[in-house]
Amino acid sequence: xCGATTGxxxxxxxDVSKETVIEGTISKDGVPVTGYVRLLNADGxxxxxxxxxxxxxxxxxxxxxxxxxxxxxxxxxADRAVVATQGQVHEVAIAV
Amino acid sequence: xxxxxxxxxxxxxxYWYFKLYGHQDVKLLDGGRKKWELDxxxxxxxxxxxxxxxxxxxxxxTAIRAFRDEVVDAINVKNLVDxxxxxxxxxxxxxxxxxxxxxxxxxxxxxSARNIPWSKAANDDGTFRSDAELTxxxxxxxxxxxxxxxxxxxxxxxxxxxxxxxxxxxxxENVKNYxxxxxxxxxxxxxxxxxxx
Numbered sequence: 001x002c003g004a005t006t007g008x009x010x011x012x013x014x015d016v017s018k019e020t021v022i023e024g025t026i027s028k029d030g031v032p033v034t035g036y037v038r039l040l041n042a043d044g045x046x047x048x049x050x051x052x053x054x055x056x057x058x059x060x061x062x063x064x065x066x067x068x069x070x071x072x073x074x075x076x077x078a079d080r081a082v083v084a085t086q087g088q089v090h091e092v093a094i095a096v
Numbered sequence: 097x098x099x100x101x102x103x104x105x106x107x108x109x110x111y112w113y114f115k116l117y118g119h120q121d122v123k124l125l126d127g128g129r130k131k132w133e134l135d136x137x138x139x140x141x142x143x144x145x146x147x148x149x150x151x152x153x154x155x156x157x158t159a160i161r162a163f164r165d166e167v168v169d170a171i172n173v174k175n176l177v178d179x180x181x182x183x184x185x186x187x188x189x190x191x192x193x194x195x196x197x198x199x200x201x202x203x204x205x206x207x208s209a210r211n212i213p214w215s216k217a218a219n220d221d222g223t224f225r226s227d228a229e230l231t232x233x234x235x236x237x238x239x240x241x242x243x244x245x246x247x248x249x250x251x252x253x254x255x256x257x258x259x260x261x262x263x264x265x266x267x268x269e270n271v272k273n274y275x276x277x278x279x280x281x282x283x284x285x286x287x288x289x290x291x292x293x
Contacts, residue, residue, distance in 0.1 A: 034133075035133075035134070036130055036133075036134075038220065045182070045213070045215070046213070046215035046216075047181070048192075049102075049103070051101070051130075070220065072130075072134060072220060072221065073134070074133070074134050074135065074136040075136075077220070
């Protein structure tokens with residue numbers, strides 16, 4: 001969304017200690033951009049996909065382990081590896 | 097012309113449903129809404145107004161729909177393609193982690209079923225893979241394309257996507273979607289169930 005401030009999604013109501021949260025934002029040329037984020041498992045297999053918010057934010061409730069995030073936006077894509085553990089919020093900023 | 101989110105799961109199900117009740121003039125937009133967005137095509141917010149009309153469906157065409165007894169009879173006889181995620185197939189999960197609504201009583205899969213997740217049939221942008229890639233995928237995973245096939249998942253949406261691939265794209269005859277799927281099968285008393293990968 002043009003002119004939107006950057007920042008994470010609200011964690012209100014989420015018991016982070018019980019969850020394995022992977023979240024972040026997608027940006028292009030330093031500006032948040034909307035698109036889709038795919039969550040691939042350690043074998044590279046598709047596990048889940050979410051559209052971003054209007055400010056390019058995304059969140060997955062995953063299982064502990066090694067994951068790859070794949071951001072898809074108009075005109076580009078980018079991968080980021082993340083090792084997730086329970087009880088932590090893993091913030092991943094993806095520049096495409 | 098149908099399209100949807102979630103890589104056209106629901107649009108594929110609607111397509112199968114139209115065909116099931118005899119509506120032949122229906123198409124699926126390859127890639128659905130995601131591909132449309134990634135191509136930066138226009139989206140509008142206006143909701144079109146259409147006059148109400150009467151529509152009479154045909155009798156259902158059971159050539160493309162499998163029921164539970166047919167699935168039991170297909171064990172070790174026909175191709176059974178389970179298109180759920182590996183963790184649902186093995187019995188670790190009863191439903192996708194983000195879609196817990198419908199669940200069976202028991203975990204696992206139909207004996208002799210091959211696990212070929214729906215996602216293997218699609219590219220990242222939601223479009224279907226090429227016919228050659230799709231043929232290779234099912235053959236490599238042990239599907240005998242000379243035999244009749246039944247696809248299932250949890251409630252028949254993801255398997256409608258695979259039914260579309262096998263029946264509409266690859267032109268395989270005698271492919272059925274078992275829309276009762278694991279939610280029905282995994283709640284039956286007295287049917288064989290397999291666990292593990």
